[in-house]
Amino acid sequence: DDVTAWLLGDQLNPTLDVLADADRVLLIEAHGFADRRPYHAHKLTLVFSAMRHFRDDLRNRGHDVTYLKRDSFGDALGAFLADRPETTLRLMCPASHGAAERLEALVDEHGGHLDLVENECFLTTPADWREWTGEHEPGRTYRQEHWYRHARRETGILMDGDEPIGGEWNYDEYNQETPPEGWRPPETPRFEPDALTRETHEWVTDRFDTWGTDDLDGFAWPTTRADALDALEDFIERRLPAFGRYQDALVAGEPFLAHSLCSPAINLGLLHPMEAIEAVEAAYAERGVDPGAFDPAGDGTGVGGTGDTTATTLAAFGGDESSADTDTTLPPVPLNAAEGFIRQVLGWREFMRHVYRETMPELARANQLDQARDLPPAYWDGETGMTCLSEAVGHVREYGYAHHIERLMVLSNFALLYGADPAELNEWFHLGFVDAYHWVTTPNVVAMGSFGTDVLSSKPYASSGNYVNRMSDYCSDCPYTVSRTTGEGACPFNALYWDFLTENEEFLRGTGRMGLMYSHVDRKDDEEWEAIRERAATVRERAAAGDL
Ligand code: FAD
Secondary structure, eight states: OOEEEEEOTTOOOTTOGGGTTOSEEEEEEEOGGGGSSOOBHHHHHHHHHHHHHHHHHHHHTTOOEEEEEESSHHHHHHHHHHHOTTOEEEEEOOSSTTHHHHHHHHHHHTTOEEEEEOOTTSSSOHHHHHHHHHHTOOSSOOOHHHHHHHHHHHHTTTEETTEETTSOSOOGGGSOOOOOTTOOOOOOOOOOOOHHHHHHHHHHHHHSOOBSOOSSTTOOOOOSHHHHHHHHHHIIIIIHHHHHHHTTOBOTTOSSTTOOOOHHHHHHTSSOHHHHHHHHHHHHHHHEEOTTOOOTTSSOOOSSOOOOOTTSOGGGTTTOTGGGGSGGGSOOEEHHHHHHHHIIIIIIIHHHHHHHHHHTTHHHHOOTTOOOBOOOTHHHHOOOSOHHHHHHHHHHHHHSOOOHHIIIIIIIHHHHHHTBOHHHHHHHHHHHOTTOOHHHHHIIIIIIITOSOSSSOSSOOOOOHHHHHHHBSOGGGSSSBTTOOSSTTBOHHHHHHHHHHHHTHHHHTTSTTOHHHHHHHHHOOHHHHHHHHHHHHHHHHHHHTTOO
């Protein structure tokens, strides 16, 4: 039989089994989708440049690659199948809901045959998930922590026999520090755009209406597998140690902190999630110390760890390039860093993918709180006096990236309290982020960030200005006063927060762990409530007018 391995734009890995005995490879650059929304120019550049690099990489490896640029998949399939009516198209199941059926119908329409196989770009399969839900979590809601422990047991990652390494499953309490003033993270690597990326970017900005910066200055994403592997190595050598402590921190002028920046490459298929996990596990095996035992900011005070940190010198961390060449001089990897990273990839990422599969199409329009406001203009133009919001939107406009806490506790928290429509917020994330794909953005934005459904959490990730104040250095320089809730100049998060709790009281009071919050609600008197409502209304009005 003649077999064509058809790879989609988020399946760009040359080591996939699906390629093994294929007679040729088909890649289709379909442009029509990018006309539907004003995507970030860097996102389109990244996707198309990575596809073009992948084409060249496969050809160098000896594959016969057909690379078609068309408006739609239908156009491309028509042309392809007219030339090769006998071939079977072998396609890994697309991650996007409904895509498998749509593509199957298109192939059928053009008289071809489609063979759908398992998507190898994920770590776990739908059957793995079904087995777990069948045994452990039958019902309508799922909890990431339970899934994560199950996945650790099944894979043996960071396990010592049947027990988690170190005795605990989760070292989240060691992931919540903020760095001391003046601490700077190790620099992130730059992958200077090559000629192909530049040419792709020129075409993108010419051809499409895009959003965000349209110059390439801040574009530092790997577009090839080789660069993606280098990026992973650089993270593990230099930034992983600090990722542990500062995973939840926000620091002015530091969009990346010690985050891995791996999501664009993993989501394109350039890196397999297992590669990232195994590399981190190996680094822990070589350089591991107790949770909290290594302090990347160098003041020597661990958060209670007792591990041996003498294997390294603090100076080697992010400092002297020459000393970073040999493993003995690399900084130690505390267990809270290794476990924290693995929890994100093995736990959260796989979990989100399966929750999406299980709950679509309802998930995309879930809106249990009935929120319907348009997103404030600040999400589009970044114009706001609020330091946290302007920093976060600024990072998205400039890089198509913001780290997890900016996404969750600034961008979606504000939209949630403000009352924005979850589906519109999802659109915004989808078009603005270089790592956004429907399967990953939708559960994160609609379920986690907007509490459009309780399928994965029993309470909303809602917070007043206190959270940002605790986790960042933003509030001291902000024109708004975080310690005040009402009146002119009070932090907008505060009145919105209390107003949100009362507006949604019927829904939220009895749910999850909201009891403590409602005990605060109950202690406020009528006069205070009036001032809160007034301030919340002013904040909403000004935000809607682009004047916050
Ligand atoms: P790190 O902080 O270094 O984390 C390591 C890896 O863990 C990431 O690369 C990613 O692969 C994985 N990961 C961590 N958390 C999640 C999660 N909740 N869901 C899926 N993977 C996770 N992630 C995306 O990949 N694409 C999105 O469009 C996206 N949208 C989000 C929207 C909201 C509102 C929220 C709250 C989270 C979103 N996330 C999304 C999850 C997470 O914020 C990003 O994966 C992460 O910030 C990517 O940066 P990083 O690679 O530096 O991550």
